[in-house]
Structures are given as C-alpha cells and as structure tokens.
Amino acid sequence: MIGHRSKSFQELYADLQPKLQALFYTKRPVYFSTSSAWGIMEGAIRNLVNKKVLCCANGAFSDKWYDVALRSGKAAELLAFPWGTPVDPEAVRRKLATGDFDALTLIHNETSTGLMNPLWEIAEVMRDFPGVSFIVDTVSSFSVLKIPFDELGIDVMLAGTQKALALPPGAALFSVSERALAKAATVPGRGYYFDFIEFQKNHEKNMTPSTPSIGHFYALRQKLAEISAEGIEARYARHRENAQIVRSWIKDRGFGLFPKEGFASLSLTCASNTRKVDVAKWIQSLRSRFQCVIDGGYGKLKGETFRISHMGDETPQTVRQLLGWLDECLADLS
Numbered sequence: 001m002i003g004h005r006s007k008s009f010q011e012l013y014a015d016l017q018p019k020l021q022a023l024f025y026t027k028r029p030v031y032f033s034t035s036s037a038w039g040i041m042e043g044a045i046r047n048l049v050n051k052k053v054l055c056c057a058n059g060a061f062s063d064k065w066y067d068v069a070l071r072s073g074k075a076a077e078l079l080a081f082p083w084g085t086p087v088d089p090e091a092v093r094r095k096l097a098t099g100d101f102d103a104l105t106l107i108h109n110e111t112s113t114g115l116m117n118p119l120w121e122i123a124e125v126m127r128d129f130p131g132v133s134f135i136v137d138t139v140s141s142f143s144v145l146k147i148p149f150d151e152l153g154i155d156v157m158l159a160g161t162q163k164a165l166a167l168p169p170g171a172a173l174f175s176v177s178e179r180a181l182a183k184a185a186t187v188p189g190r191g192y193y194f195d196f197i198e199f200q201k202n203h204e205k206n207m208t209p210s211t212p213s214i215g216h217f218y219a220l221r222q223k224l225a226e227i228s229a230e231g232i233e234a235r236y237a238r239h240r241e242n243a244q245i246v247r248s249w250i251k252d253r254g255f256g257l258f259p260k261e262g263f264a265s266l267s268l269t270c271a272s273n274t275r276k277v278d279v280a281k282w283i284q285s286l287r288s289r290f291q292c293v294i295d296g297g298y299g300k301l302k303g304e305t306f307r308i309s310h311m312g313d314e315t316p317q318t319v320r321q322l323l324g325w326l327d328e329c330l331a332d333l334s
C-alpha cells in the first residue's frame with residue numbers, strides 16, 4: 001500500500017487522468033470518490049441546487065433520486081413517466097420553460113427496467129436552458145457506448161465502478177463542467193465529503209479530499225489498460241452484439257422486452273415474463289446447477305420481469321453460454 005499523500009499516489013492519480021478523460025470525452029478533470037454512486041448523486045444535488053431541481057423519473061433509481069433531493073432539504077419536482085417508458089424531451093422542455101428550476105437530474109440507463117433514455121435529444125433541449133445544471137447518472141451505461149461529456153453539454157456525469165467497468169463496488173467517477181463548478185462555489189450547505197470545490201482543489205495536486213480507496217486506483221489502472229488493449233470502438237461493438245444476442249433469444253423463447261420498442265438498454269436486458277414462468281424457481285435452478293445468477297425483476301417488477309446483464313467483461317461467448325444454461329433450466333421447469 002502507498003500513502004494517499006505520497007508522491008507515488010500523485011503519480012498514480014496523474015497517470016489515470018488522461019485515460020479517464022478520454023473515456024468521458026472531456027478536457028475537464030475526472031474526479032474519484034470513495035463512495036458508491038449515490039454519494040455523488042446526493043452530492044450533485046447539494047452542490048448545484050439553489051432554486052429547485054426537476055427529477056426525471058421512469059424507474060427505481062430515478063424515482064429515488066427525487067426522494068434523495070427532498071431529504072437533502074432541496075425543493076424538487078418529479079417529472080414521472082411509467083416504468084419502461086422513456087423520458088420525453090418535450091415534456092422536459094415544457095417544465096423548464098416555467099423558469100422554476102436551476103437543475104435537472106436524469107438517469108441515462110435505468111438499470112431497474114433495462115431502459116436507455118434519449119440522452120442526445122434531452123441534451124438538445126438542455127442547450128436552450130443554460131442556467132439549468134444538467135446532472136446525468138451514467139452508472140450502468142458508462143463505457144458501454146460513447147457518452148461525450150463536453151459535446152453533450154453535461155454539467156455533472158457520474159459512474160460507479162461495479163457496473164460496466166466490472167470492478168469491485170465502493171467507488172465512483174465523475175466530472176463537473178466549468179460553469180457548474182463556478183455555480184457550486186456559490187451554493188451554501190455543500191458539506192465536506194462531497195464538496196465539488198474540495199475535489200477540484202485536491203485534483204490540482206493529483207489528490208483526493210480524503211483518504212481514497214487506493215485499491216480501486218490499481219484496479220482502474222488495470223481496467224483502463226484492458227480497455228485500451230481491446231480498443232474502445234471494439235468494446236462498444238461487443239456490447240451492441242451482446243445486447244443483440246440476448247434480445248433475439250428473449251423473443252425466440254416467447255418472452256417480451258419490457259422497455260418501449262427502441263429504448264432497450266445496451267448494458268442489460270429486461271424481459272417481460274409473458275410466458276408466466278416461475279422466475280424464482282428458474283433462477284434457483286441456474287444457481288444450483290451452474291453457480292450463476294440472473295435477476296428476477298427489480299422491486300415492483302419482481303416475477304413479472306427478469307434481467308440479464310451483458311455489460312463489462314461479458315462477451316458473445318459468455319452470453320451464449322449463460323443463455324444455454326437458462327435454456328436447460330427452463331426445460332426442467334416444464
């Protein structure tokens with residue numbers, strides 16, 4: 001282990017920076033937080049909401065972000081869509097046009113429903129509201145497809161380590177635009193642990209505000225080397241292929257896709273259990289026969305849906321192997 005105020009750590013931090021900036025498609029710093037994603041999701045609210053935040057919601061994580069905003073003592077409003085239905089950019093425009101808001105939260109990839117929101121179209125709307133901070137959770141889409149922070153005009157973009165980066169949980173990466181950082185400096189009650197100004201001050205010395213999970217830095221260094229060896233475009237293509245394989249299998253087996261047509265995620269697939277199979281039994285069989293798990297539906301969708309992840313280190317080979325095992329266990333059920 002090395003000390004987090006040592007020269008060795010500063011070198012490690014500085015070495016990762018350009019590689020992380022390349023993945024964020026930004027010239028801005030990429031900060032490292034020793035917290036899971038929620039730390040930065042709450043932090044973004046505490047740093048950037050002066051007036052009122054509009055929380056776009058169409059799944060479990062986006063619903064909860066609204067609750068987190070209220071618990072942080074901020075004025076907040078929910079812009080809700082049914083689970084499985086994308087956020088409508090024109091509805092966002094209508095709300096922001098009231099002039100009531102100075103921040104917006106959006107979850108790009110709703111992991112609970114396997115839905116990807118139309119980030120590009122929403123970013124287009126946000127261009128007309130430069131006074132509204134655009135806060136985007138890319139927890140389960142980061143490194144699955146190109147998400148260009150600078151080009152999209154995002155103010156805060158955050159990702160967790162345990163999703164497509166396929167690293168242990170407990171750390172988050174995020175970037176903050178110049179205008180958002182300037183705004184944060186004027187917002188009272190930012191606290192200390194997630195104060196963006198502290199992250200920036202320490203970043204200038206290649207350090208983090210408090211003792212970081214240094215193990216994650218080593219893991220990130222290895223992961224970034226793997227991403228570079230594979231090639232970023234090949235990585236994106238692999239995720240598209242994985243998704244295609246799973247979606248075809250779902251349809252071939254007579255299940256449906258839960259999200260609205262055209263909005264299915266490239267990171268994971270959420271299937272509707274239209275065949276009414278006993279999902280819990282199916283997963284139990286998969287676990288006991290092949291020491292492997294899929295998810296049996298998130299929260300209120302338990303049993304009505306099931307989710308298959310195909311992000312991170314998964315390949316068409318590993319995905320096909322899993323689907324083969326699912327077929328064997330499905331045959332046992334009937």
Ligand SMILES: Cc1ncc(COP(=O)(O)O)c(C=O)c1O
Nearest residue numbers: 036037038061109111139140160
């Ligand atoms: C889209 C999304 N946002 C936020 C979170 C919260 O992440 P964490 O529990 O790691 O803080 C998750 C967790 O699965 C998620 O999928």
